[in-house]
Amino acid sequence: MGQGKRMRRRLLIAGVAISGAAVGVIPASAATGKAADADHRCVHLTVIEPTIRVYTNVPVDPAVGPTPGVQVAYFDPLQDAAGNQIGQSVGQVDMLYKRASDGHLIEDIAENLQLADGTLMSAAVYDRVEVLSGNWVSAPIRGVSGAYAGMSGFWSFRLLSHTAPFPVQEEISMCATHDRS
Numbered sequence: 001m002g003q004g005k006r007m008r009r010r011l012l013i014a015g016v017a018i019s020g021a022a023v024g025v026i027p028a029s030a031a032t033g034k035a036a037d038a039d040h041r042c043v044h045l046t047v048i049e050p051t052i053r054v055y056t057n058v059p060v061d062p063a064v065g066p067t068p069g070v071q072v073a074y075f076d077p078l079q080d081a082a083g084n085q086i087g088q089s090v091g092q093v094d095m096l097y098k099r100a101s102d103g104h105l106i107e108d109i110a111e112n113l114q115l116a117d118g119t120l121m122s123a124a125v126y127d128r129v130e131v132l133s134g135n136w137v138s139a140p141i142r143g144v145s146g147a148y149a150g151m152s153g154f155w156s157f158r159l160l161s162h163t164a165p166f167p168v169q170e171e172i173s174m175c176a177t178h179d180r181s
Helices: 003-021 128-133
Strands: 042-049 053-056 071-079 085-098 105-115 118-127 137-146 151-159 168-176
Touching: 042 085, 042 151, 071 105, 105 128, 105 137, 118 128, 128 151, 137 168
Parallel strands: none
Antiparallel strands: 042 071, 042 168, 053 071, 071 085, 085 105, 105 118, 118 137, 137 151, 151 168
């Protein structure tokens, strides 16, 4: 995917996330992680993301699953371990192609995570078989606003269940960019 197309998509998702923030985000009073304070330049967050609202550009046969060319947008709550909503996620998935060597579907996922104290953004390409297997997959993530602005690190996630609402466990570790060597 070209750099221009990727940037337009990120801007679209950022715009959707910002407009979604107007709906309201519940404060992260019971979050398992907190943004870095003056003495700590890193943050570690754990959230659960159930898949609640999914929209596709074409109908998808549940028996077959998505195929190359399918685009998915999703709007999910972010929850702490107790099930309290602490934020909101907006994401887009593009089913890119089937890899010739093993027939696995390769997908591009771009997601914004809006928490009460700031916004995070990640985009990466994944092997869909790995995502659906329940194995941990990872991608770079950046803090783009609030307490997370200027931080970067890794977002790791795994699918916990193939039963609705298809919860995903997410682990986020970021540090202030200027503190990383």
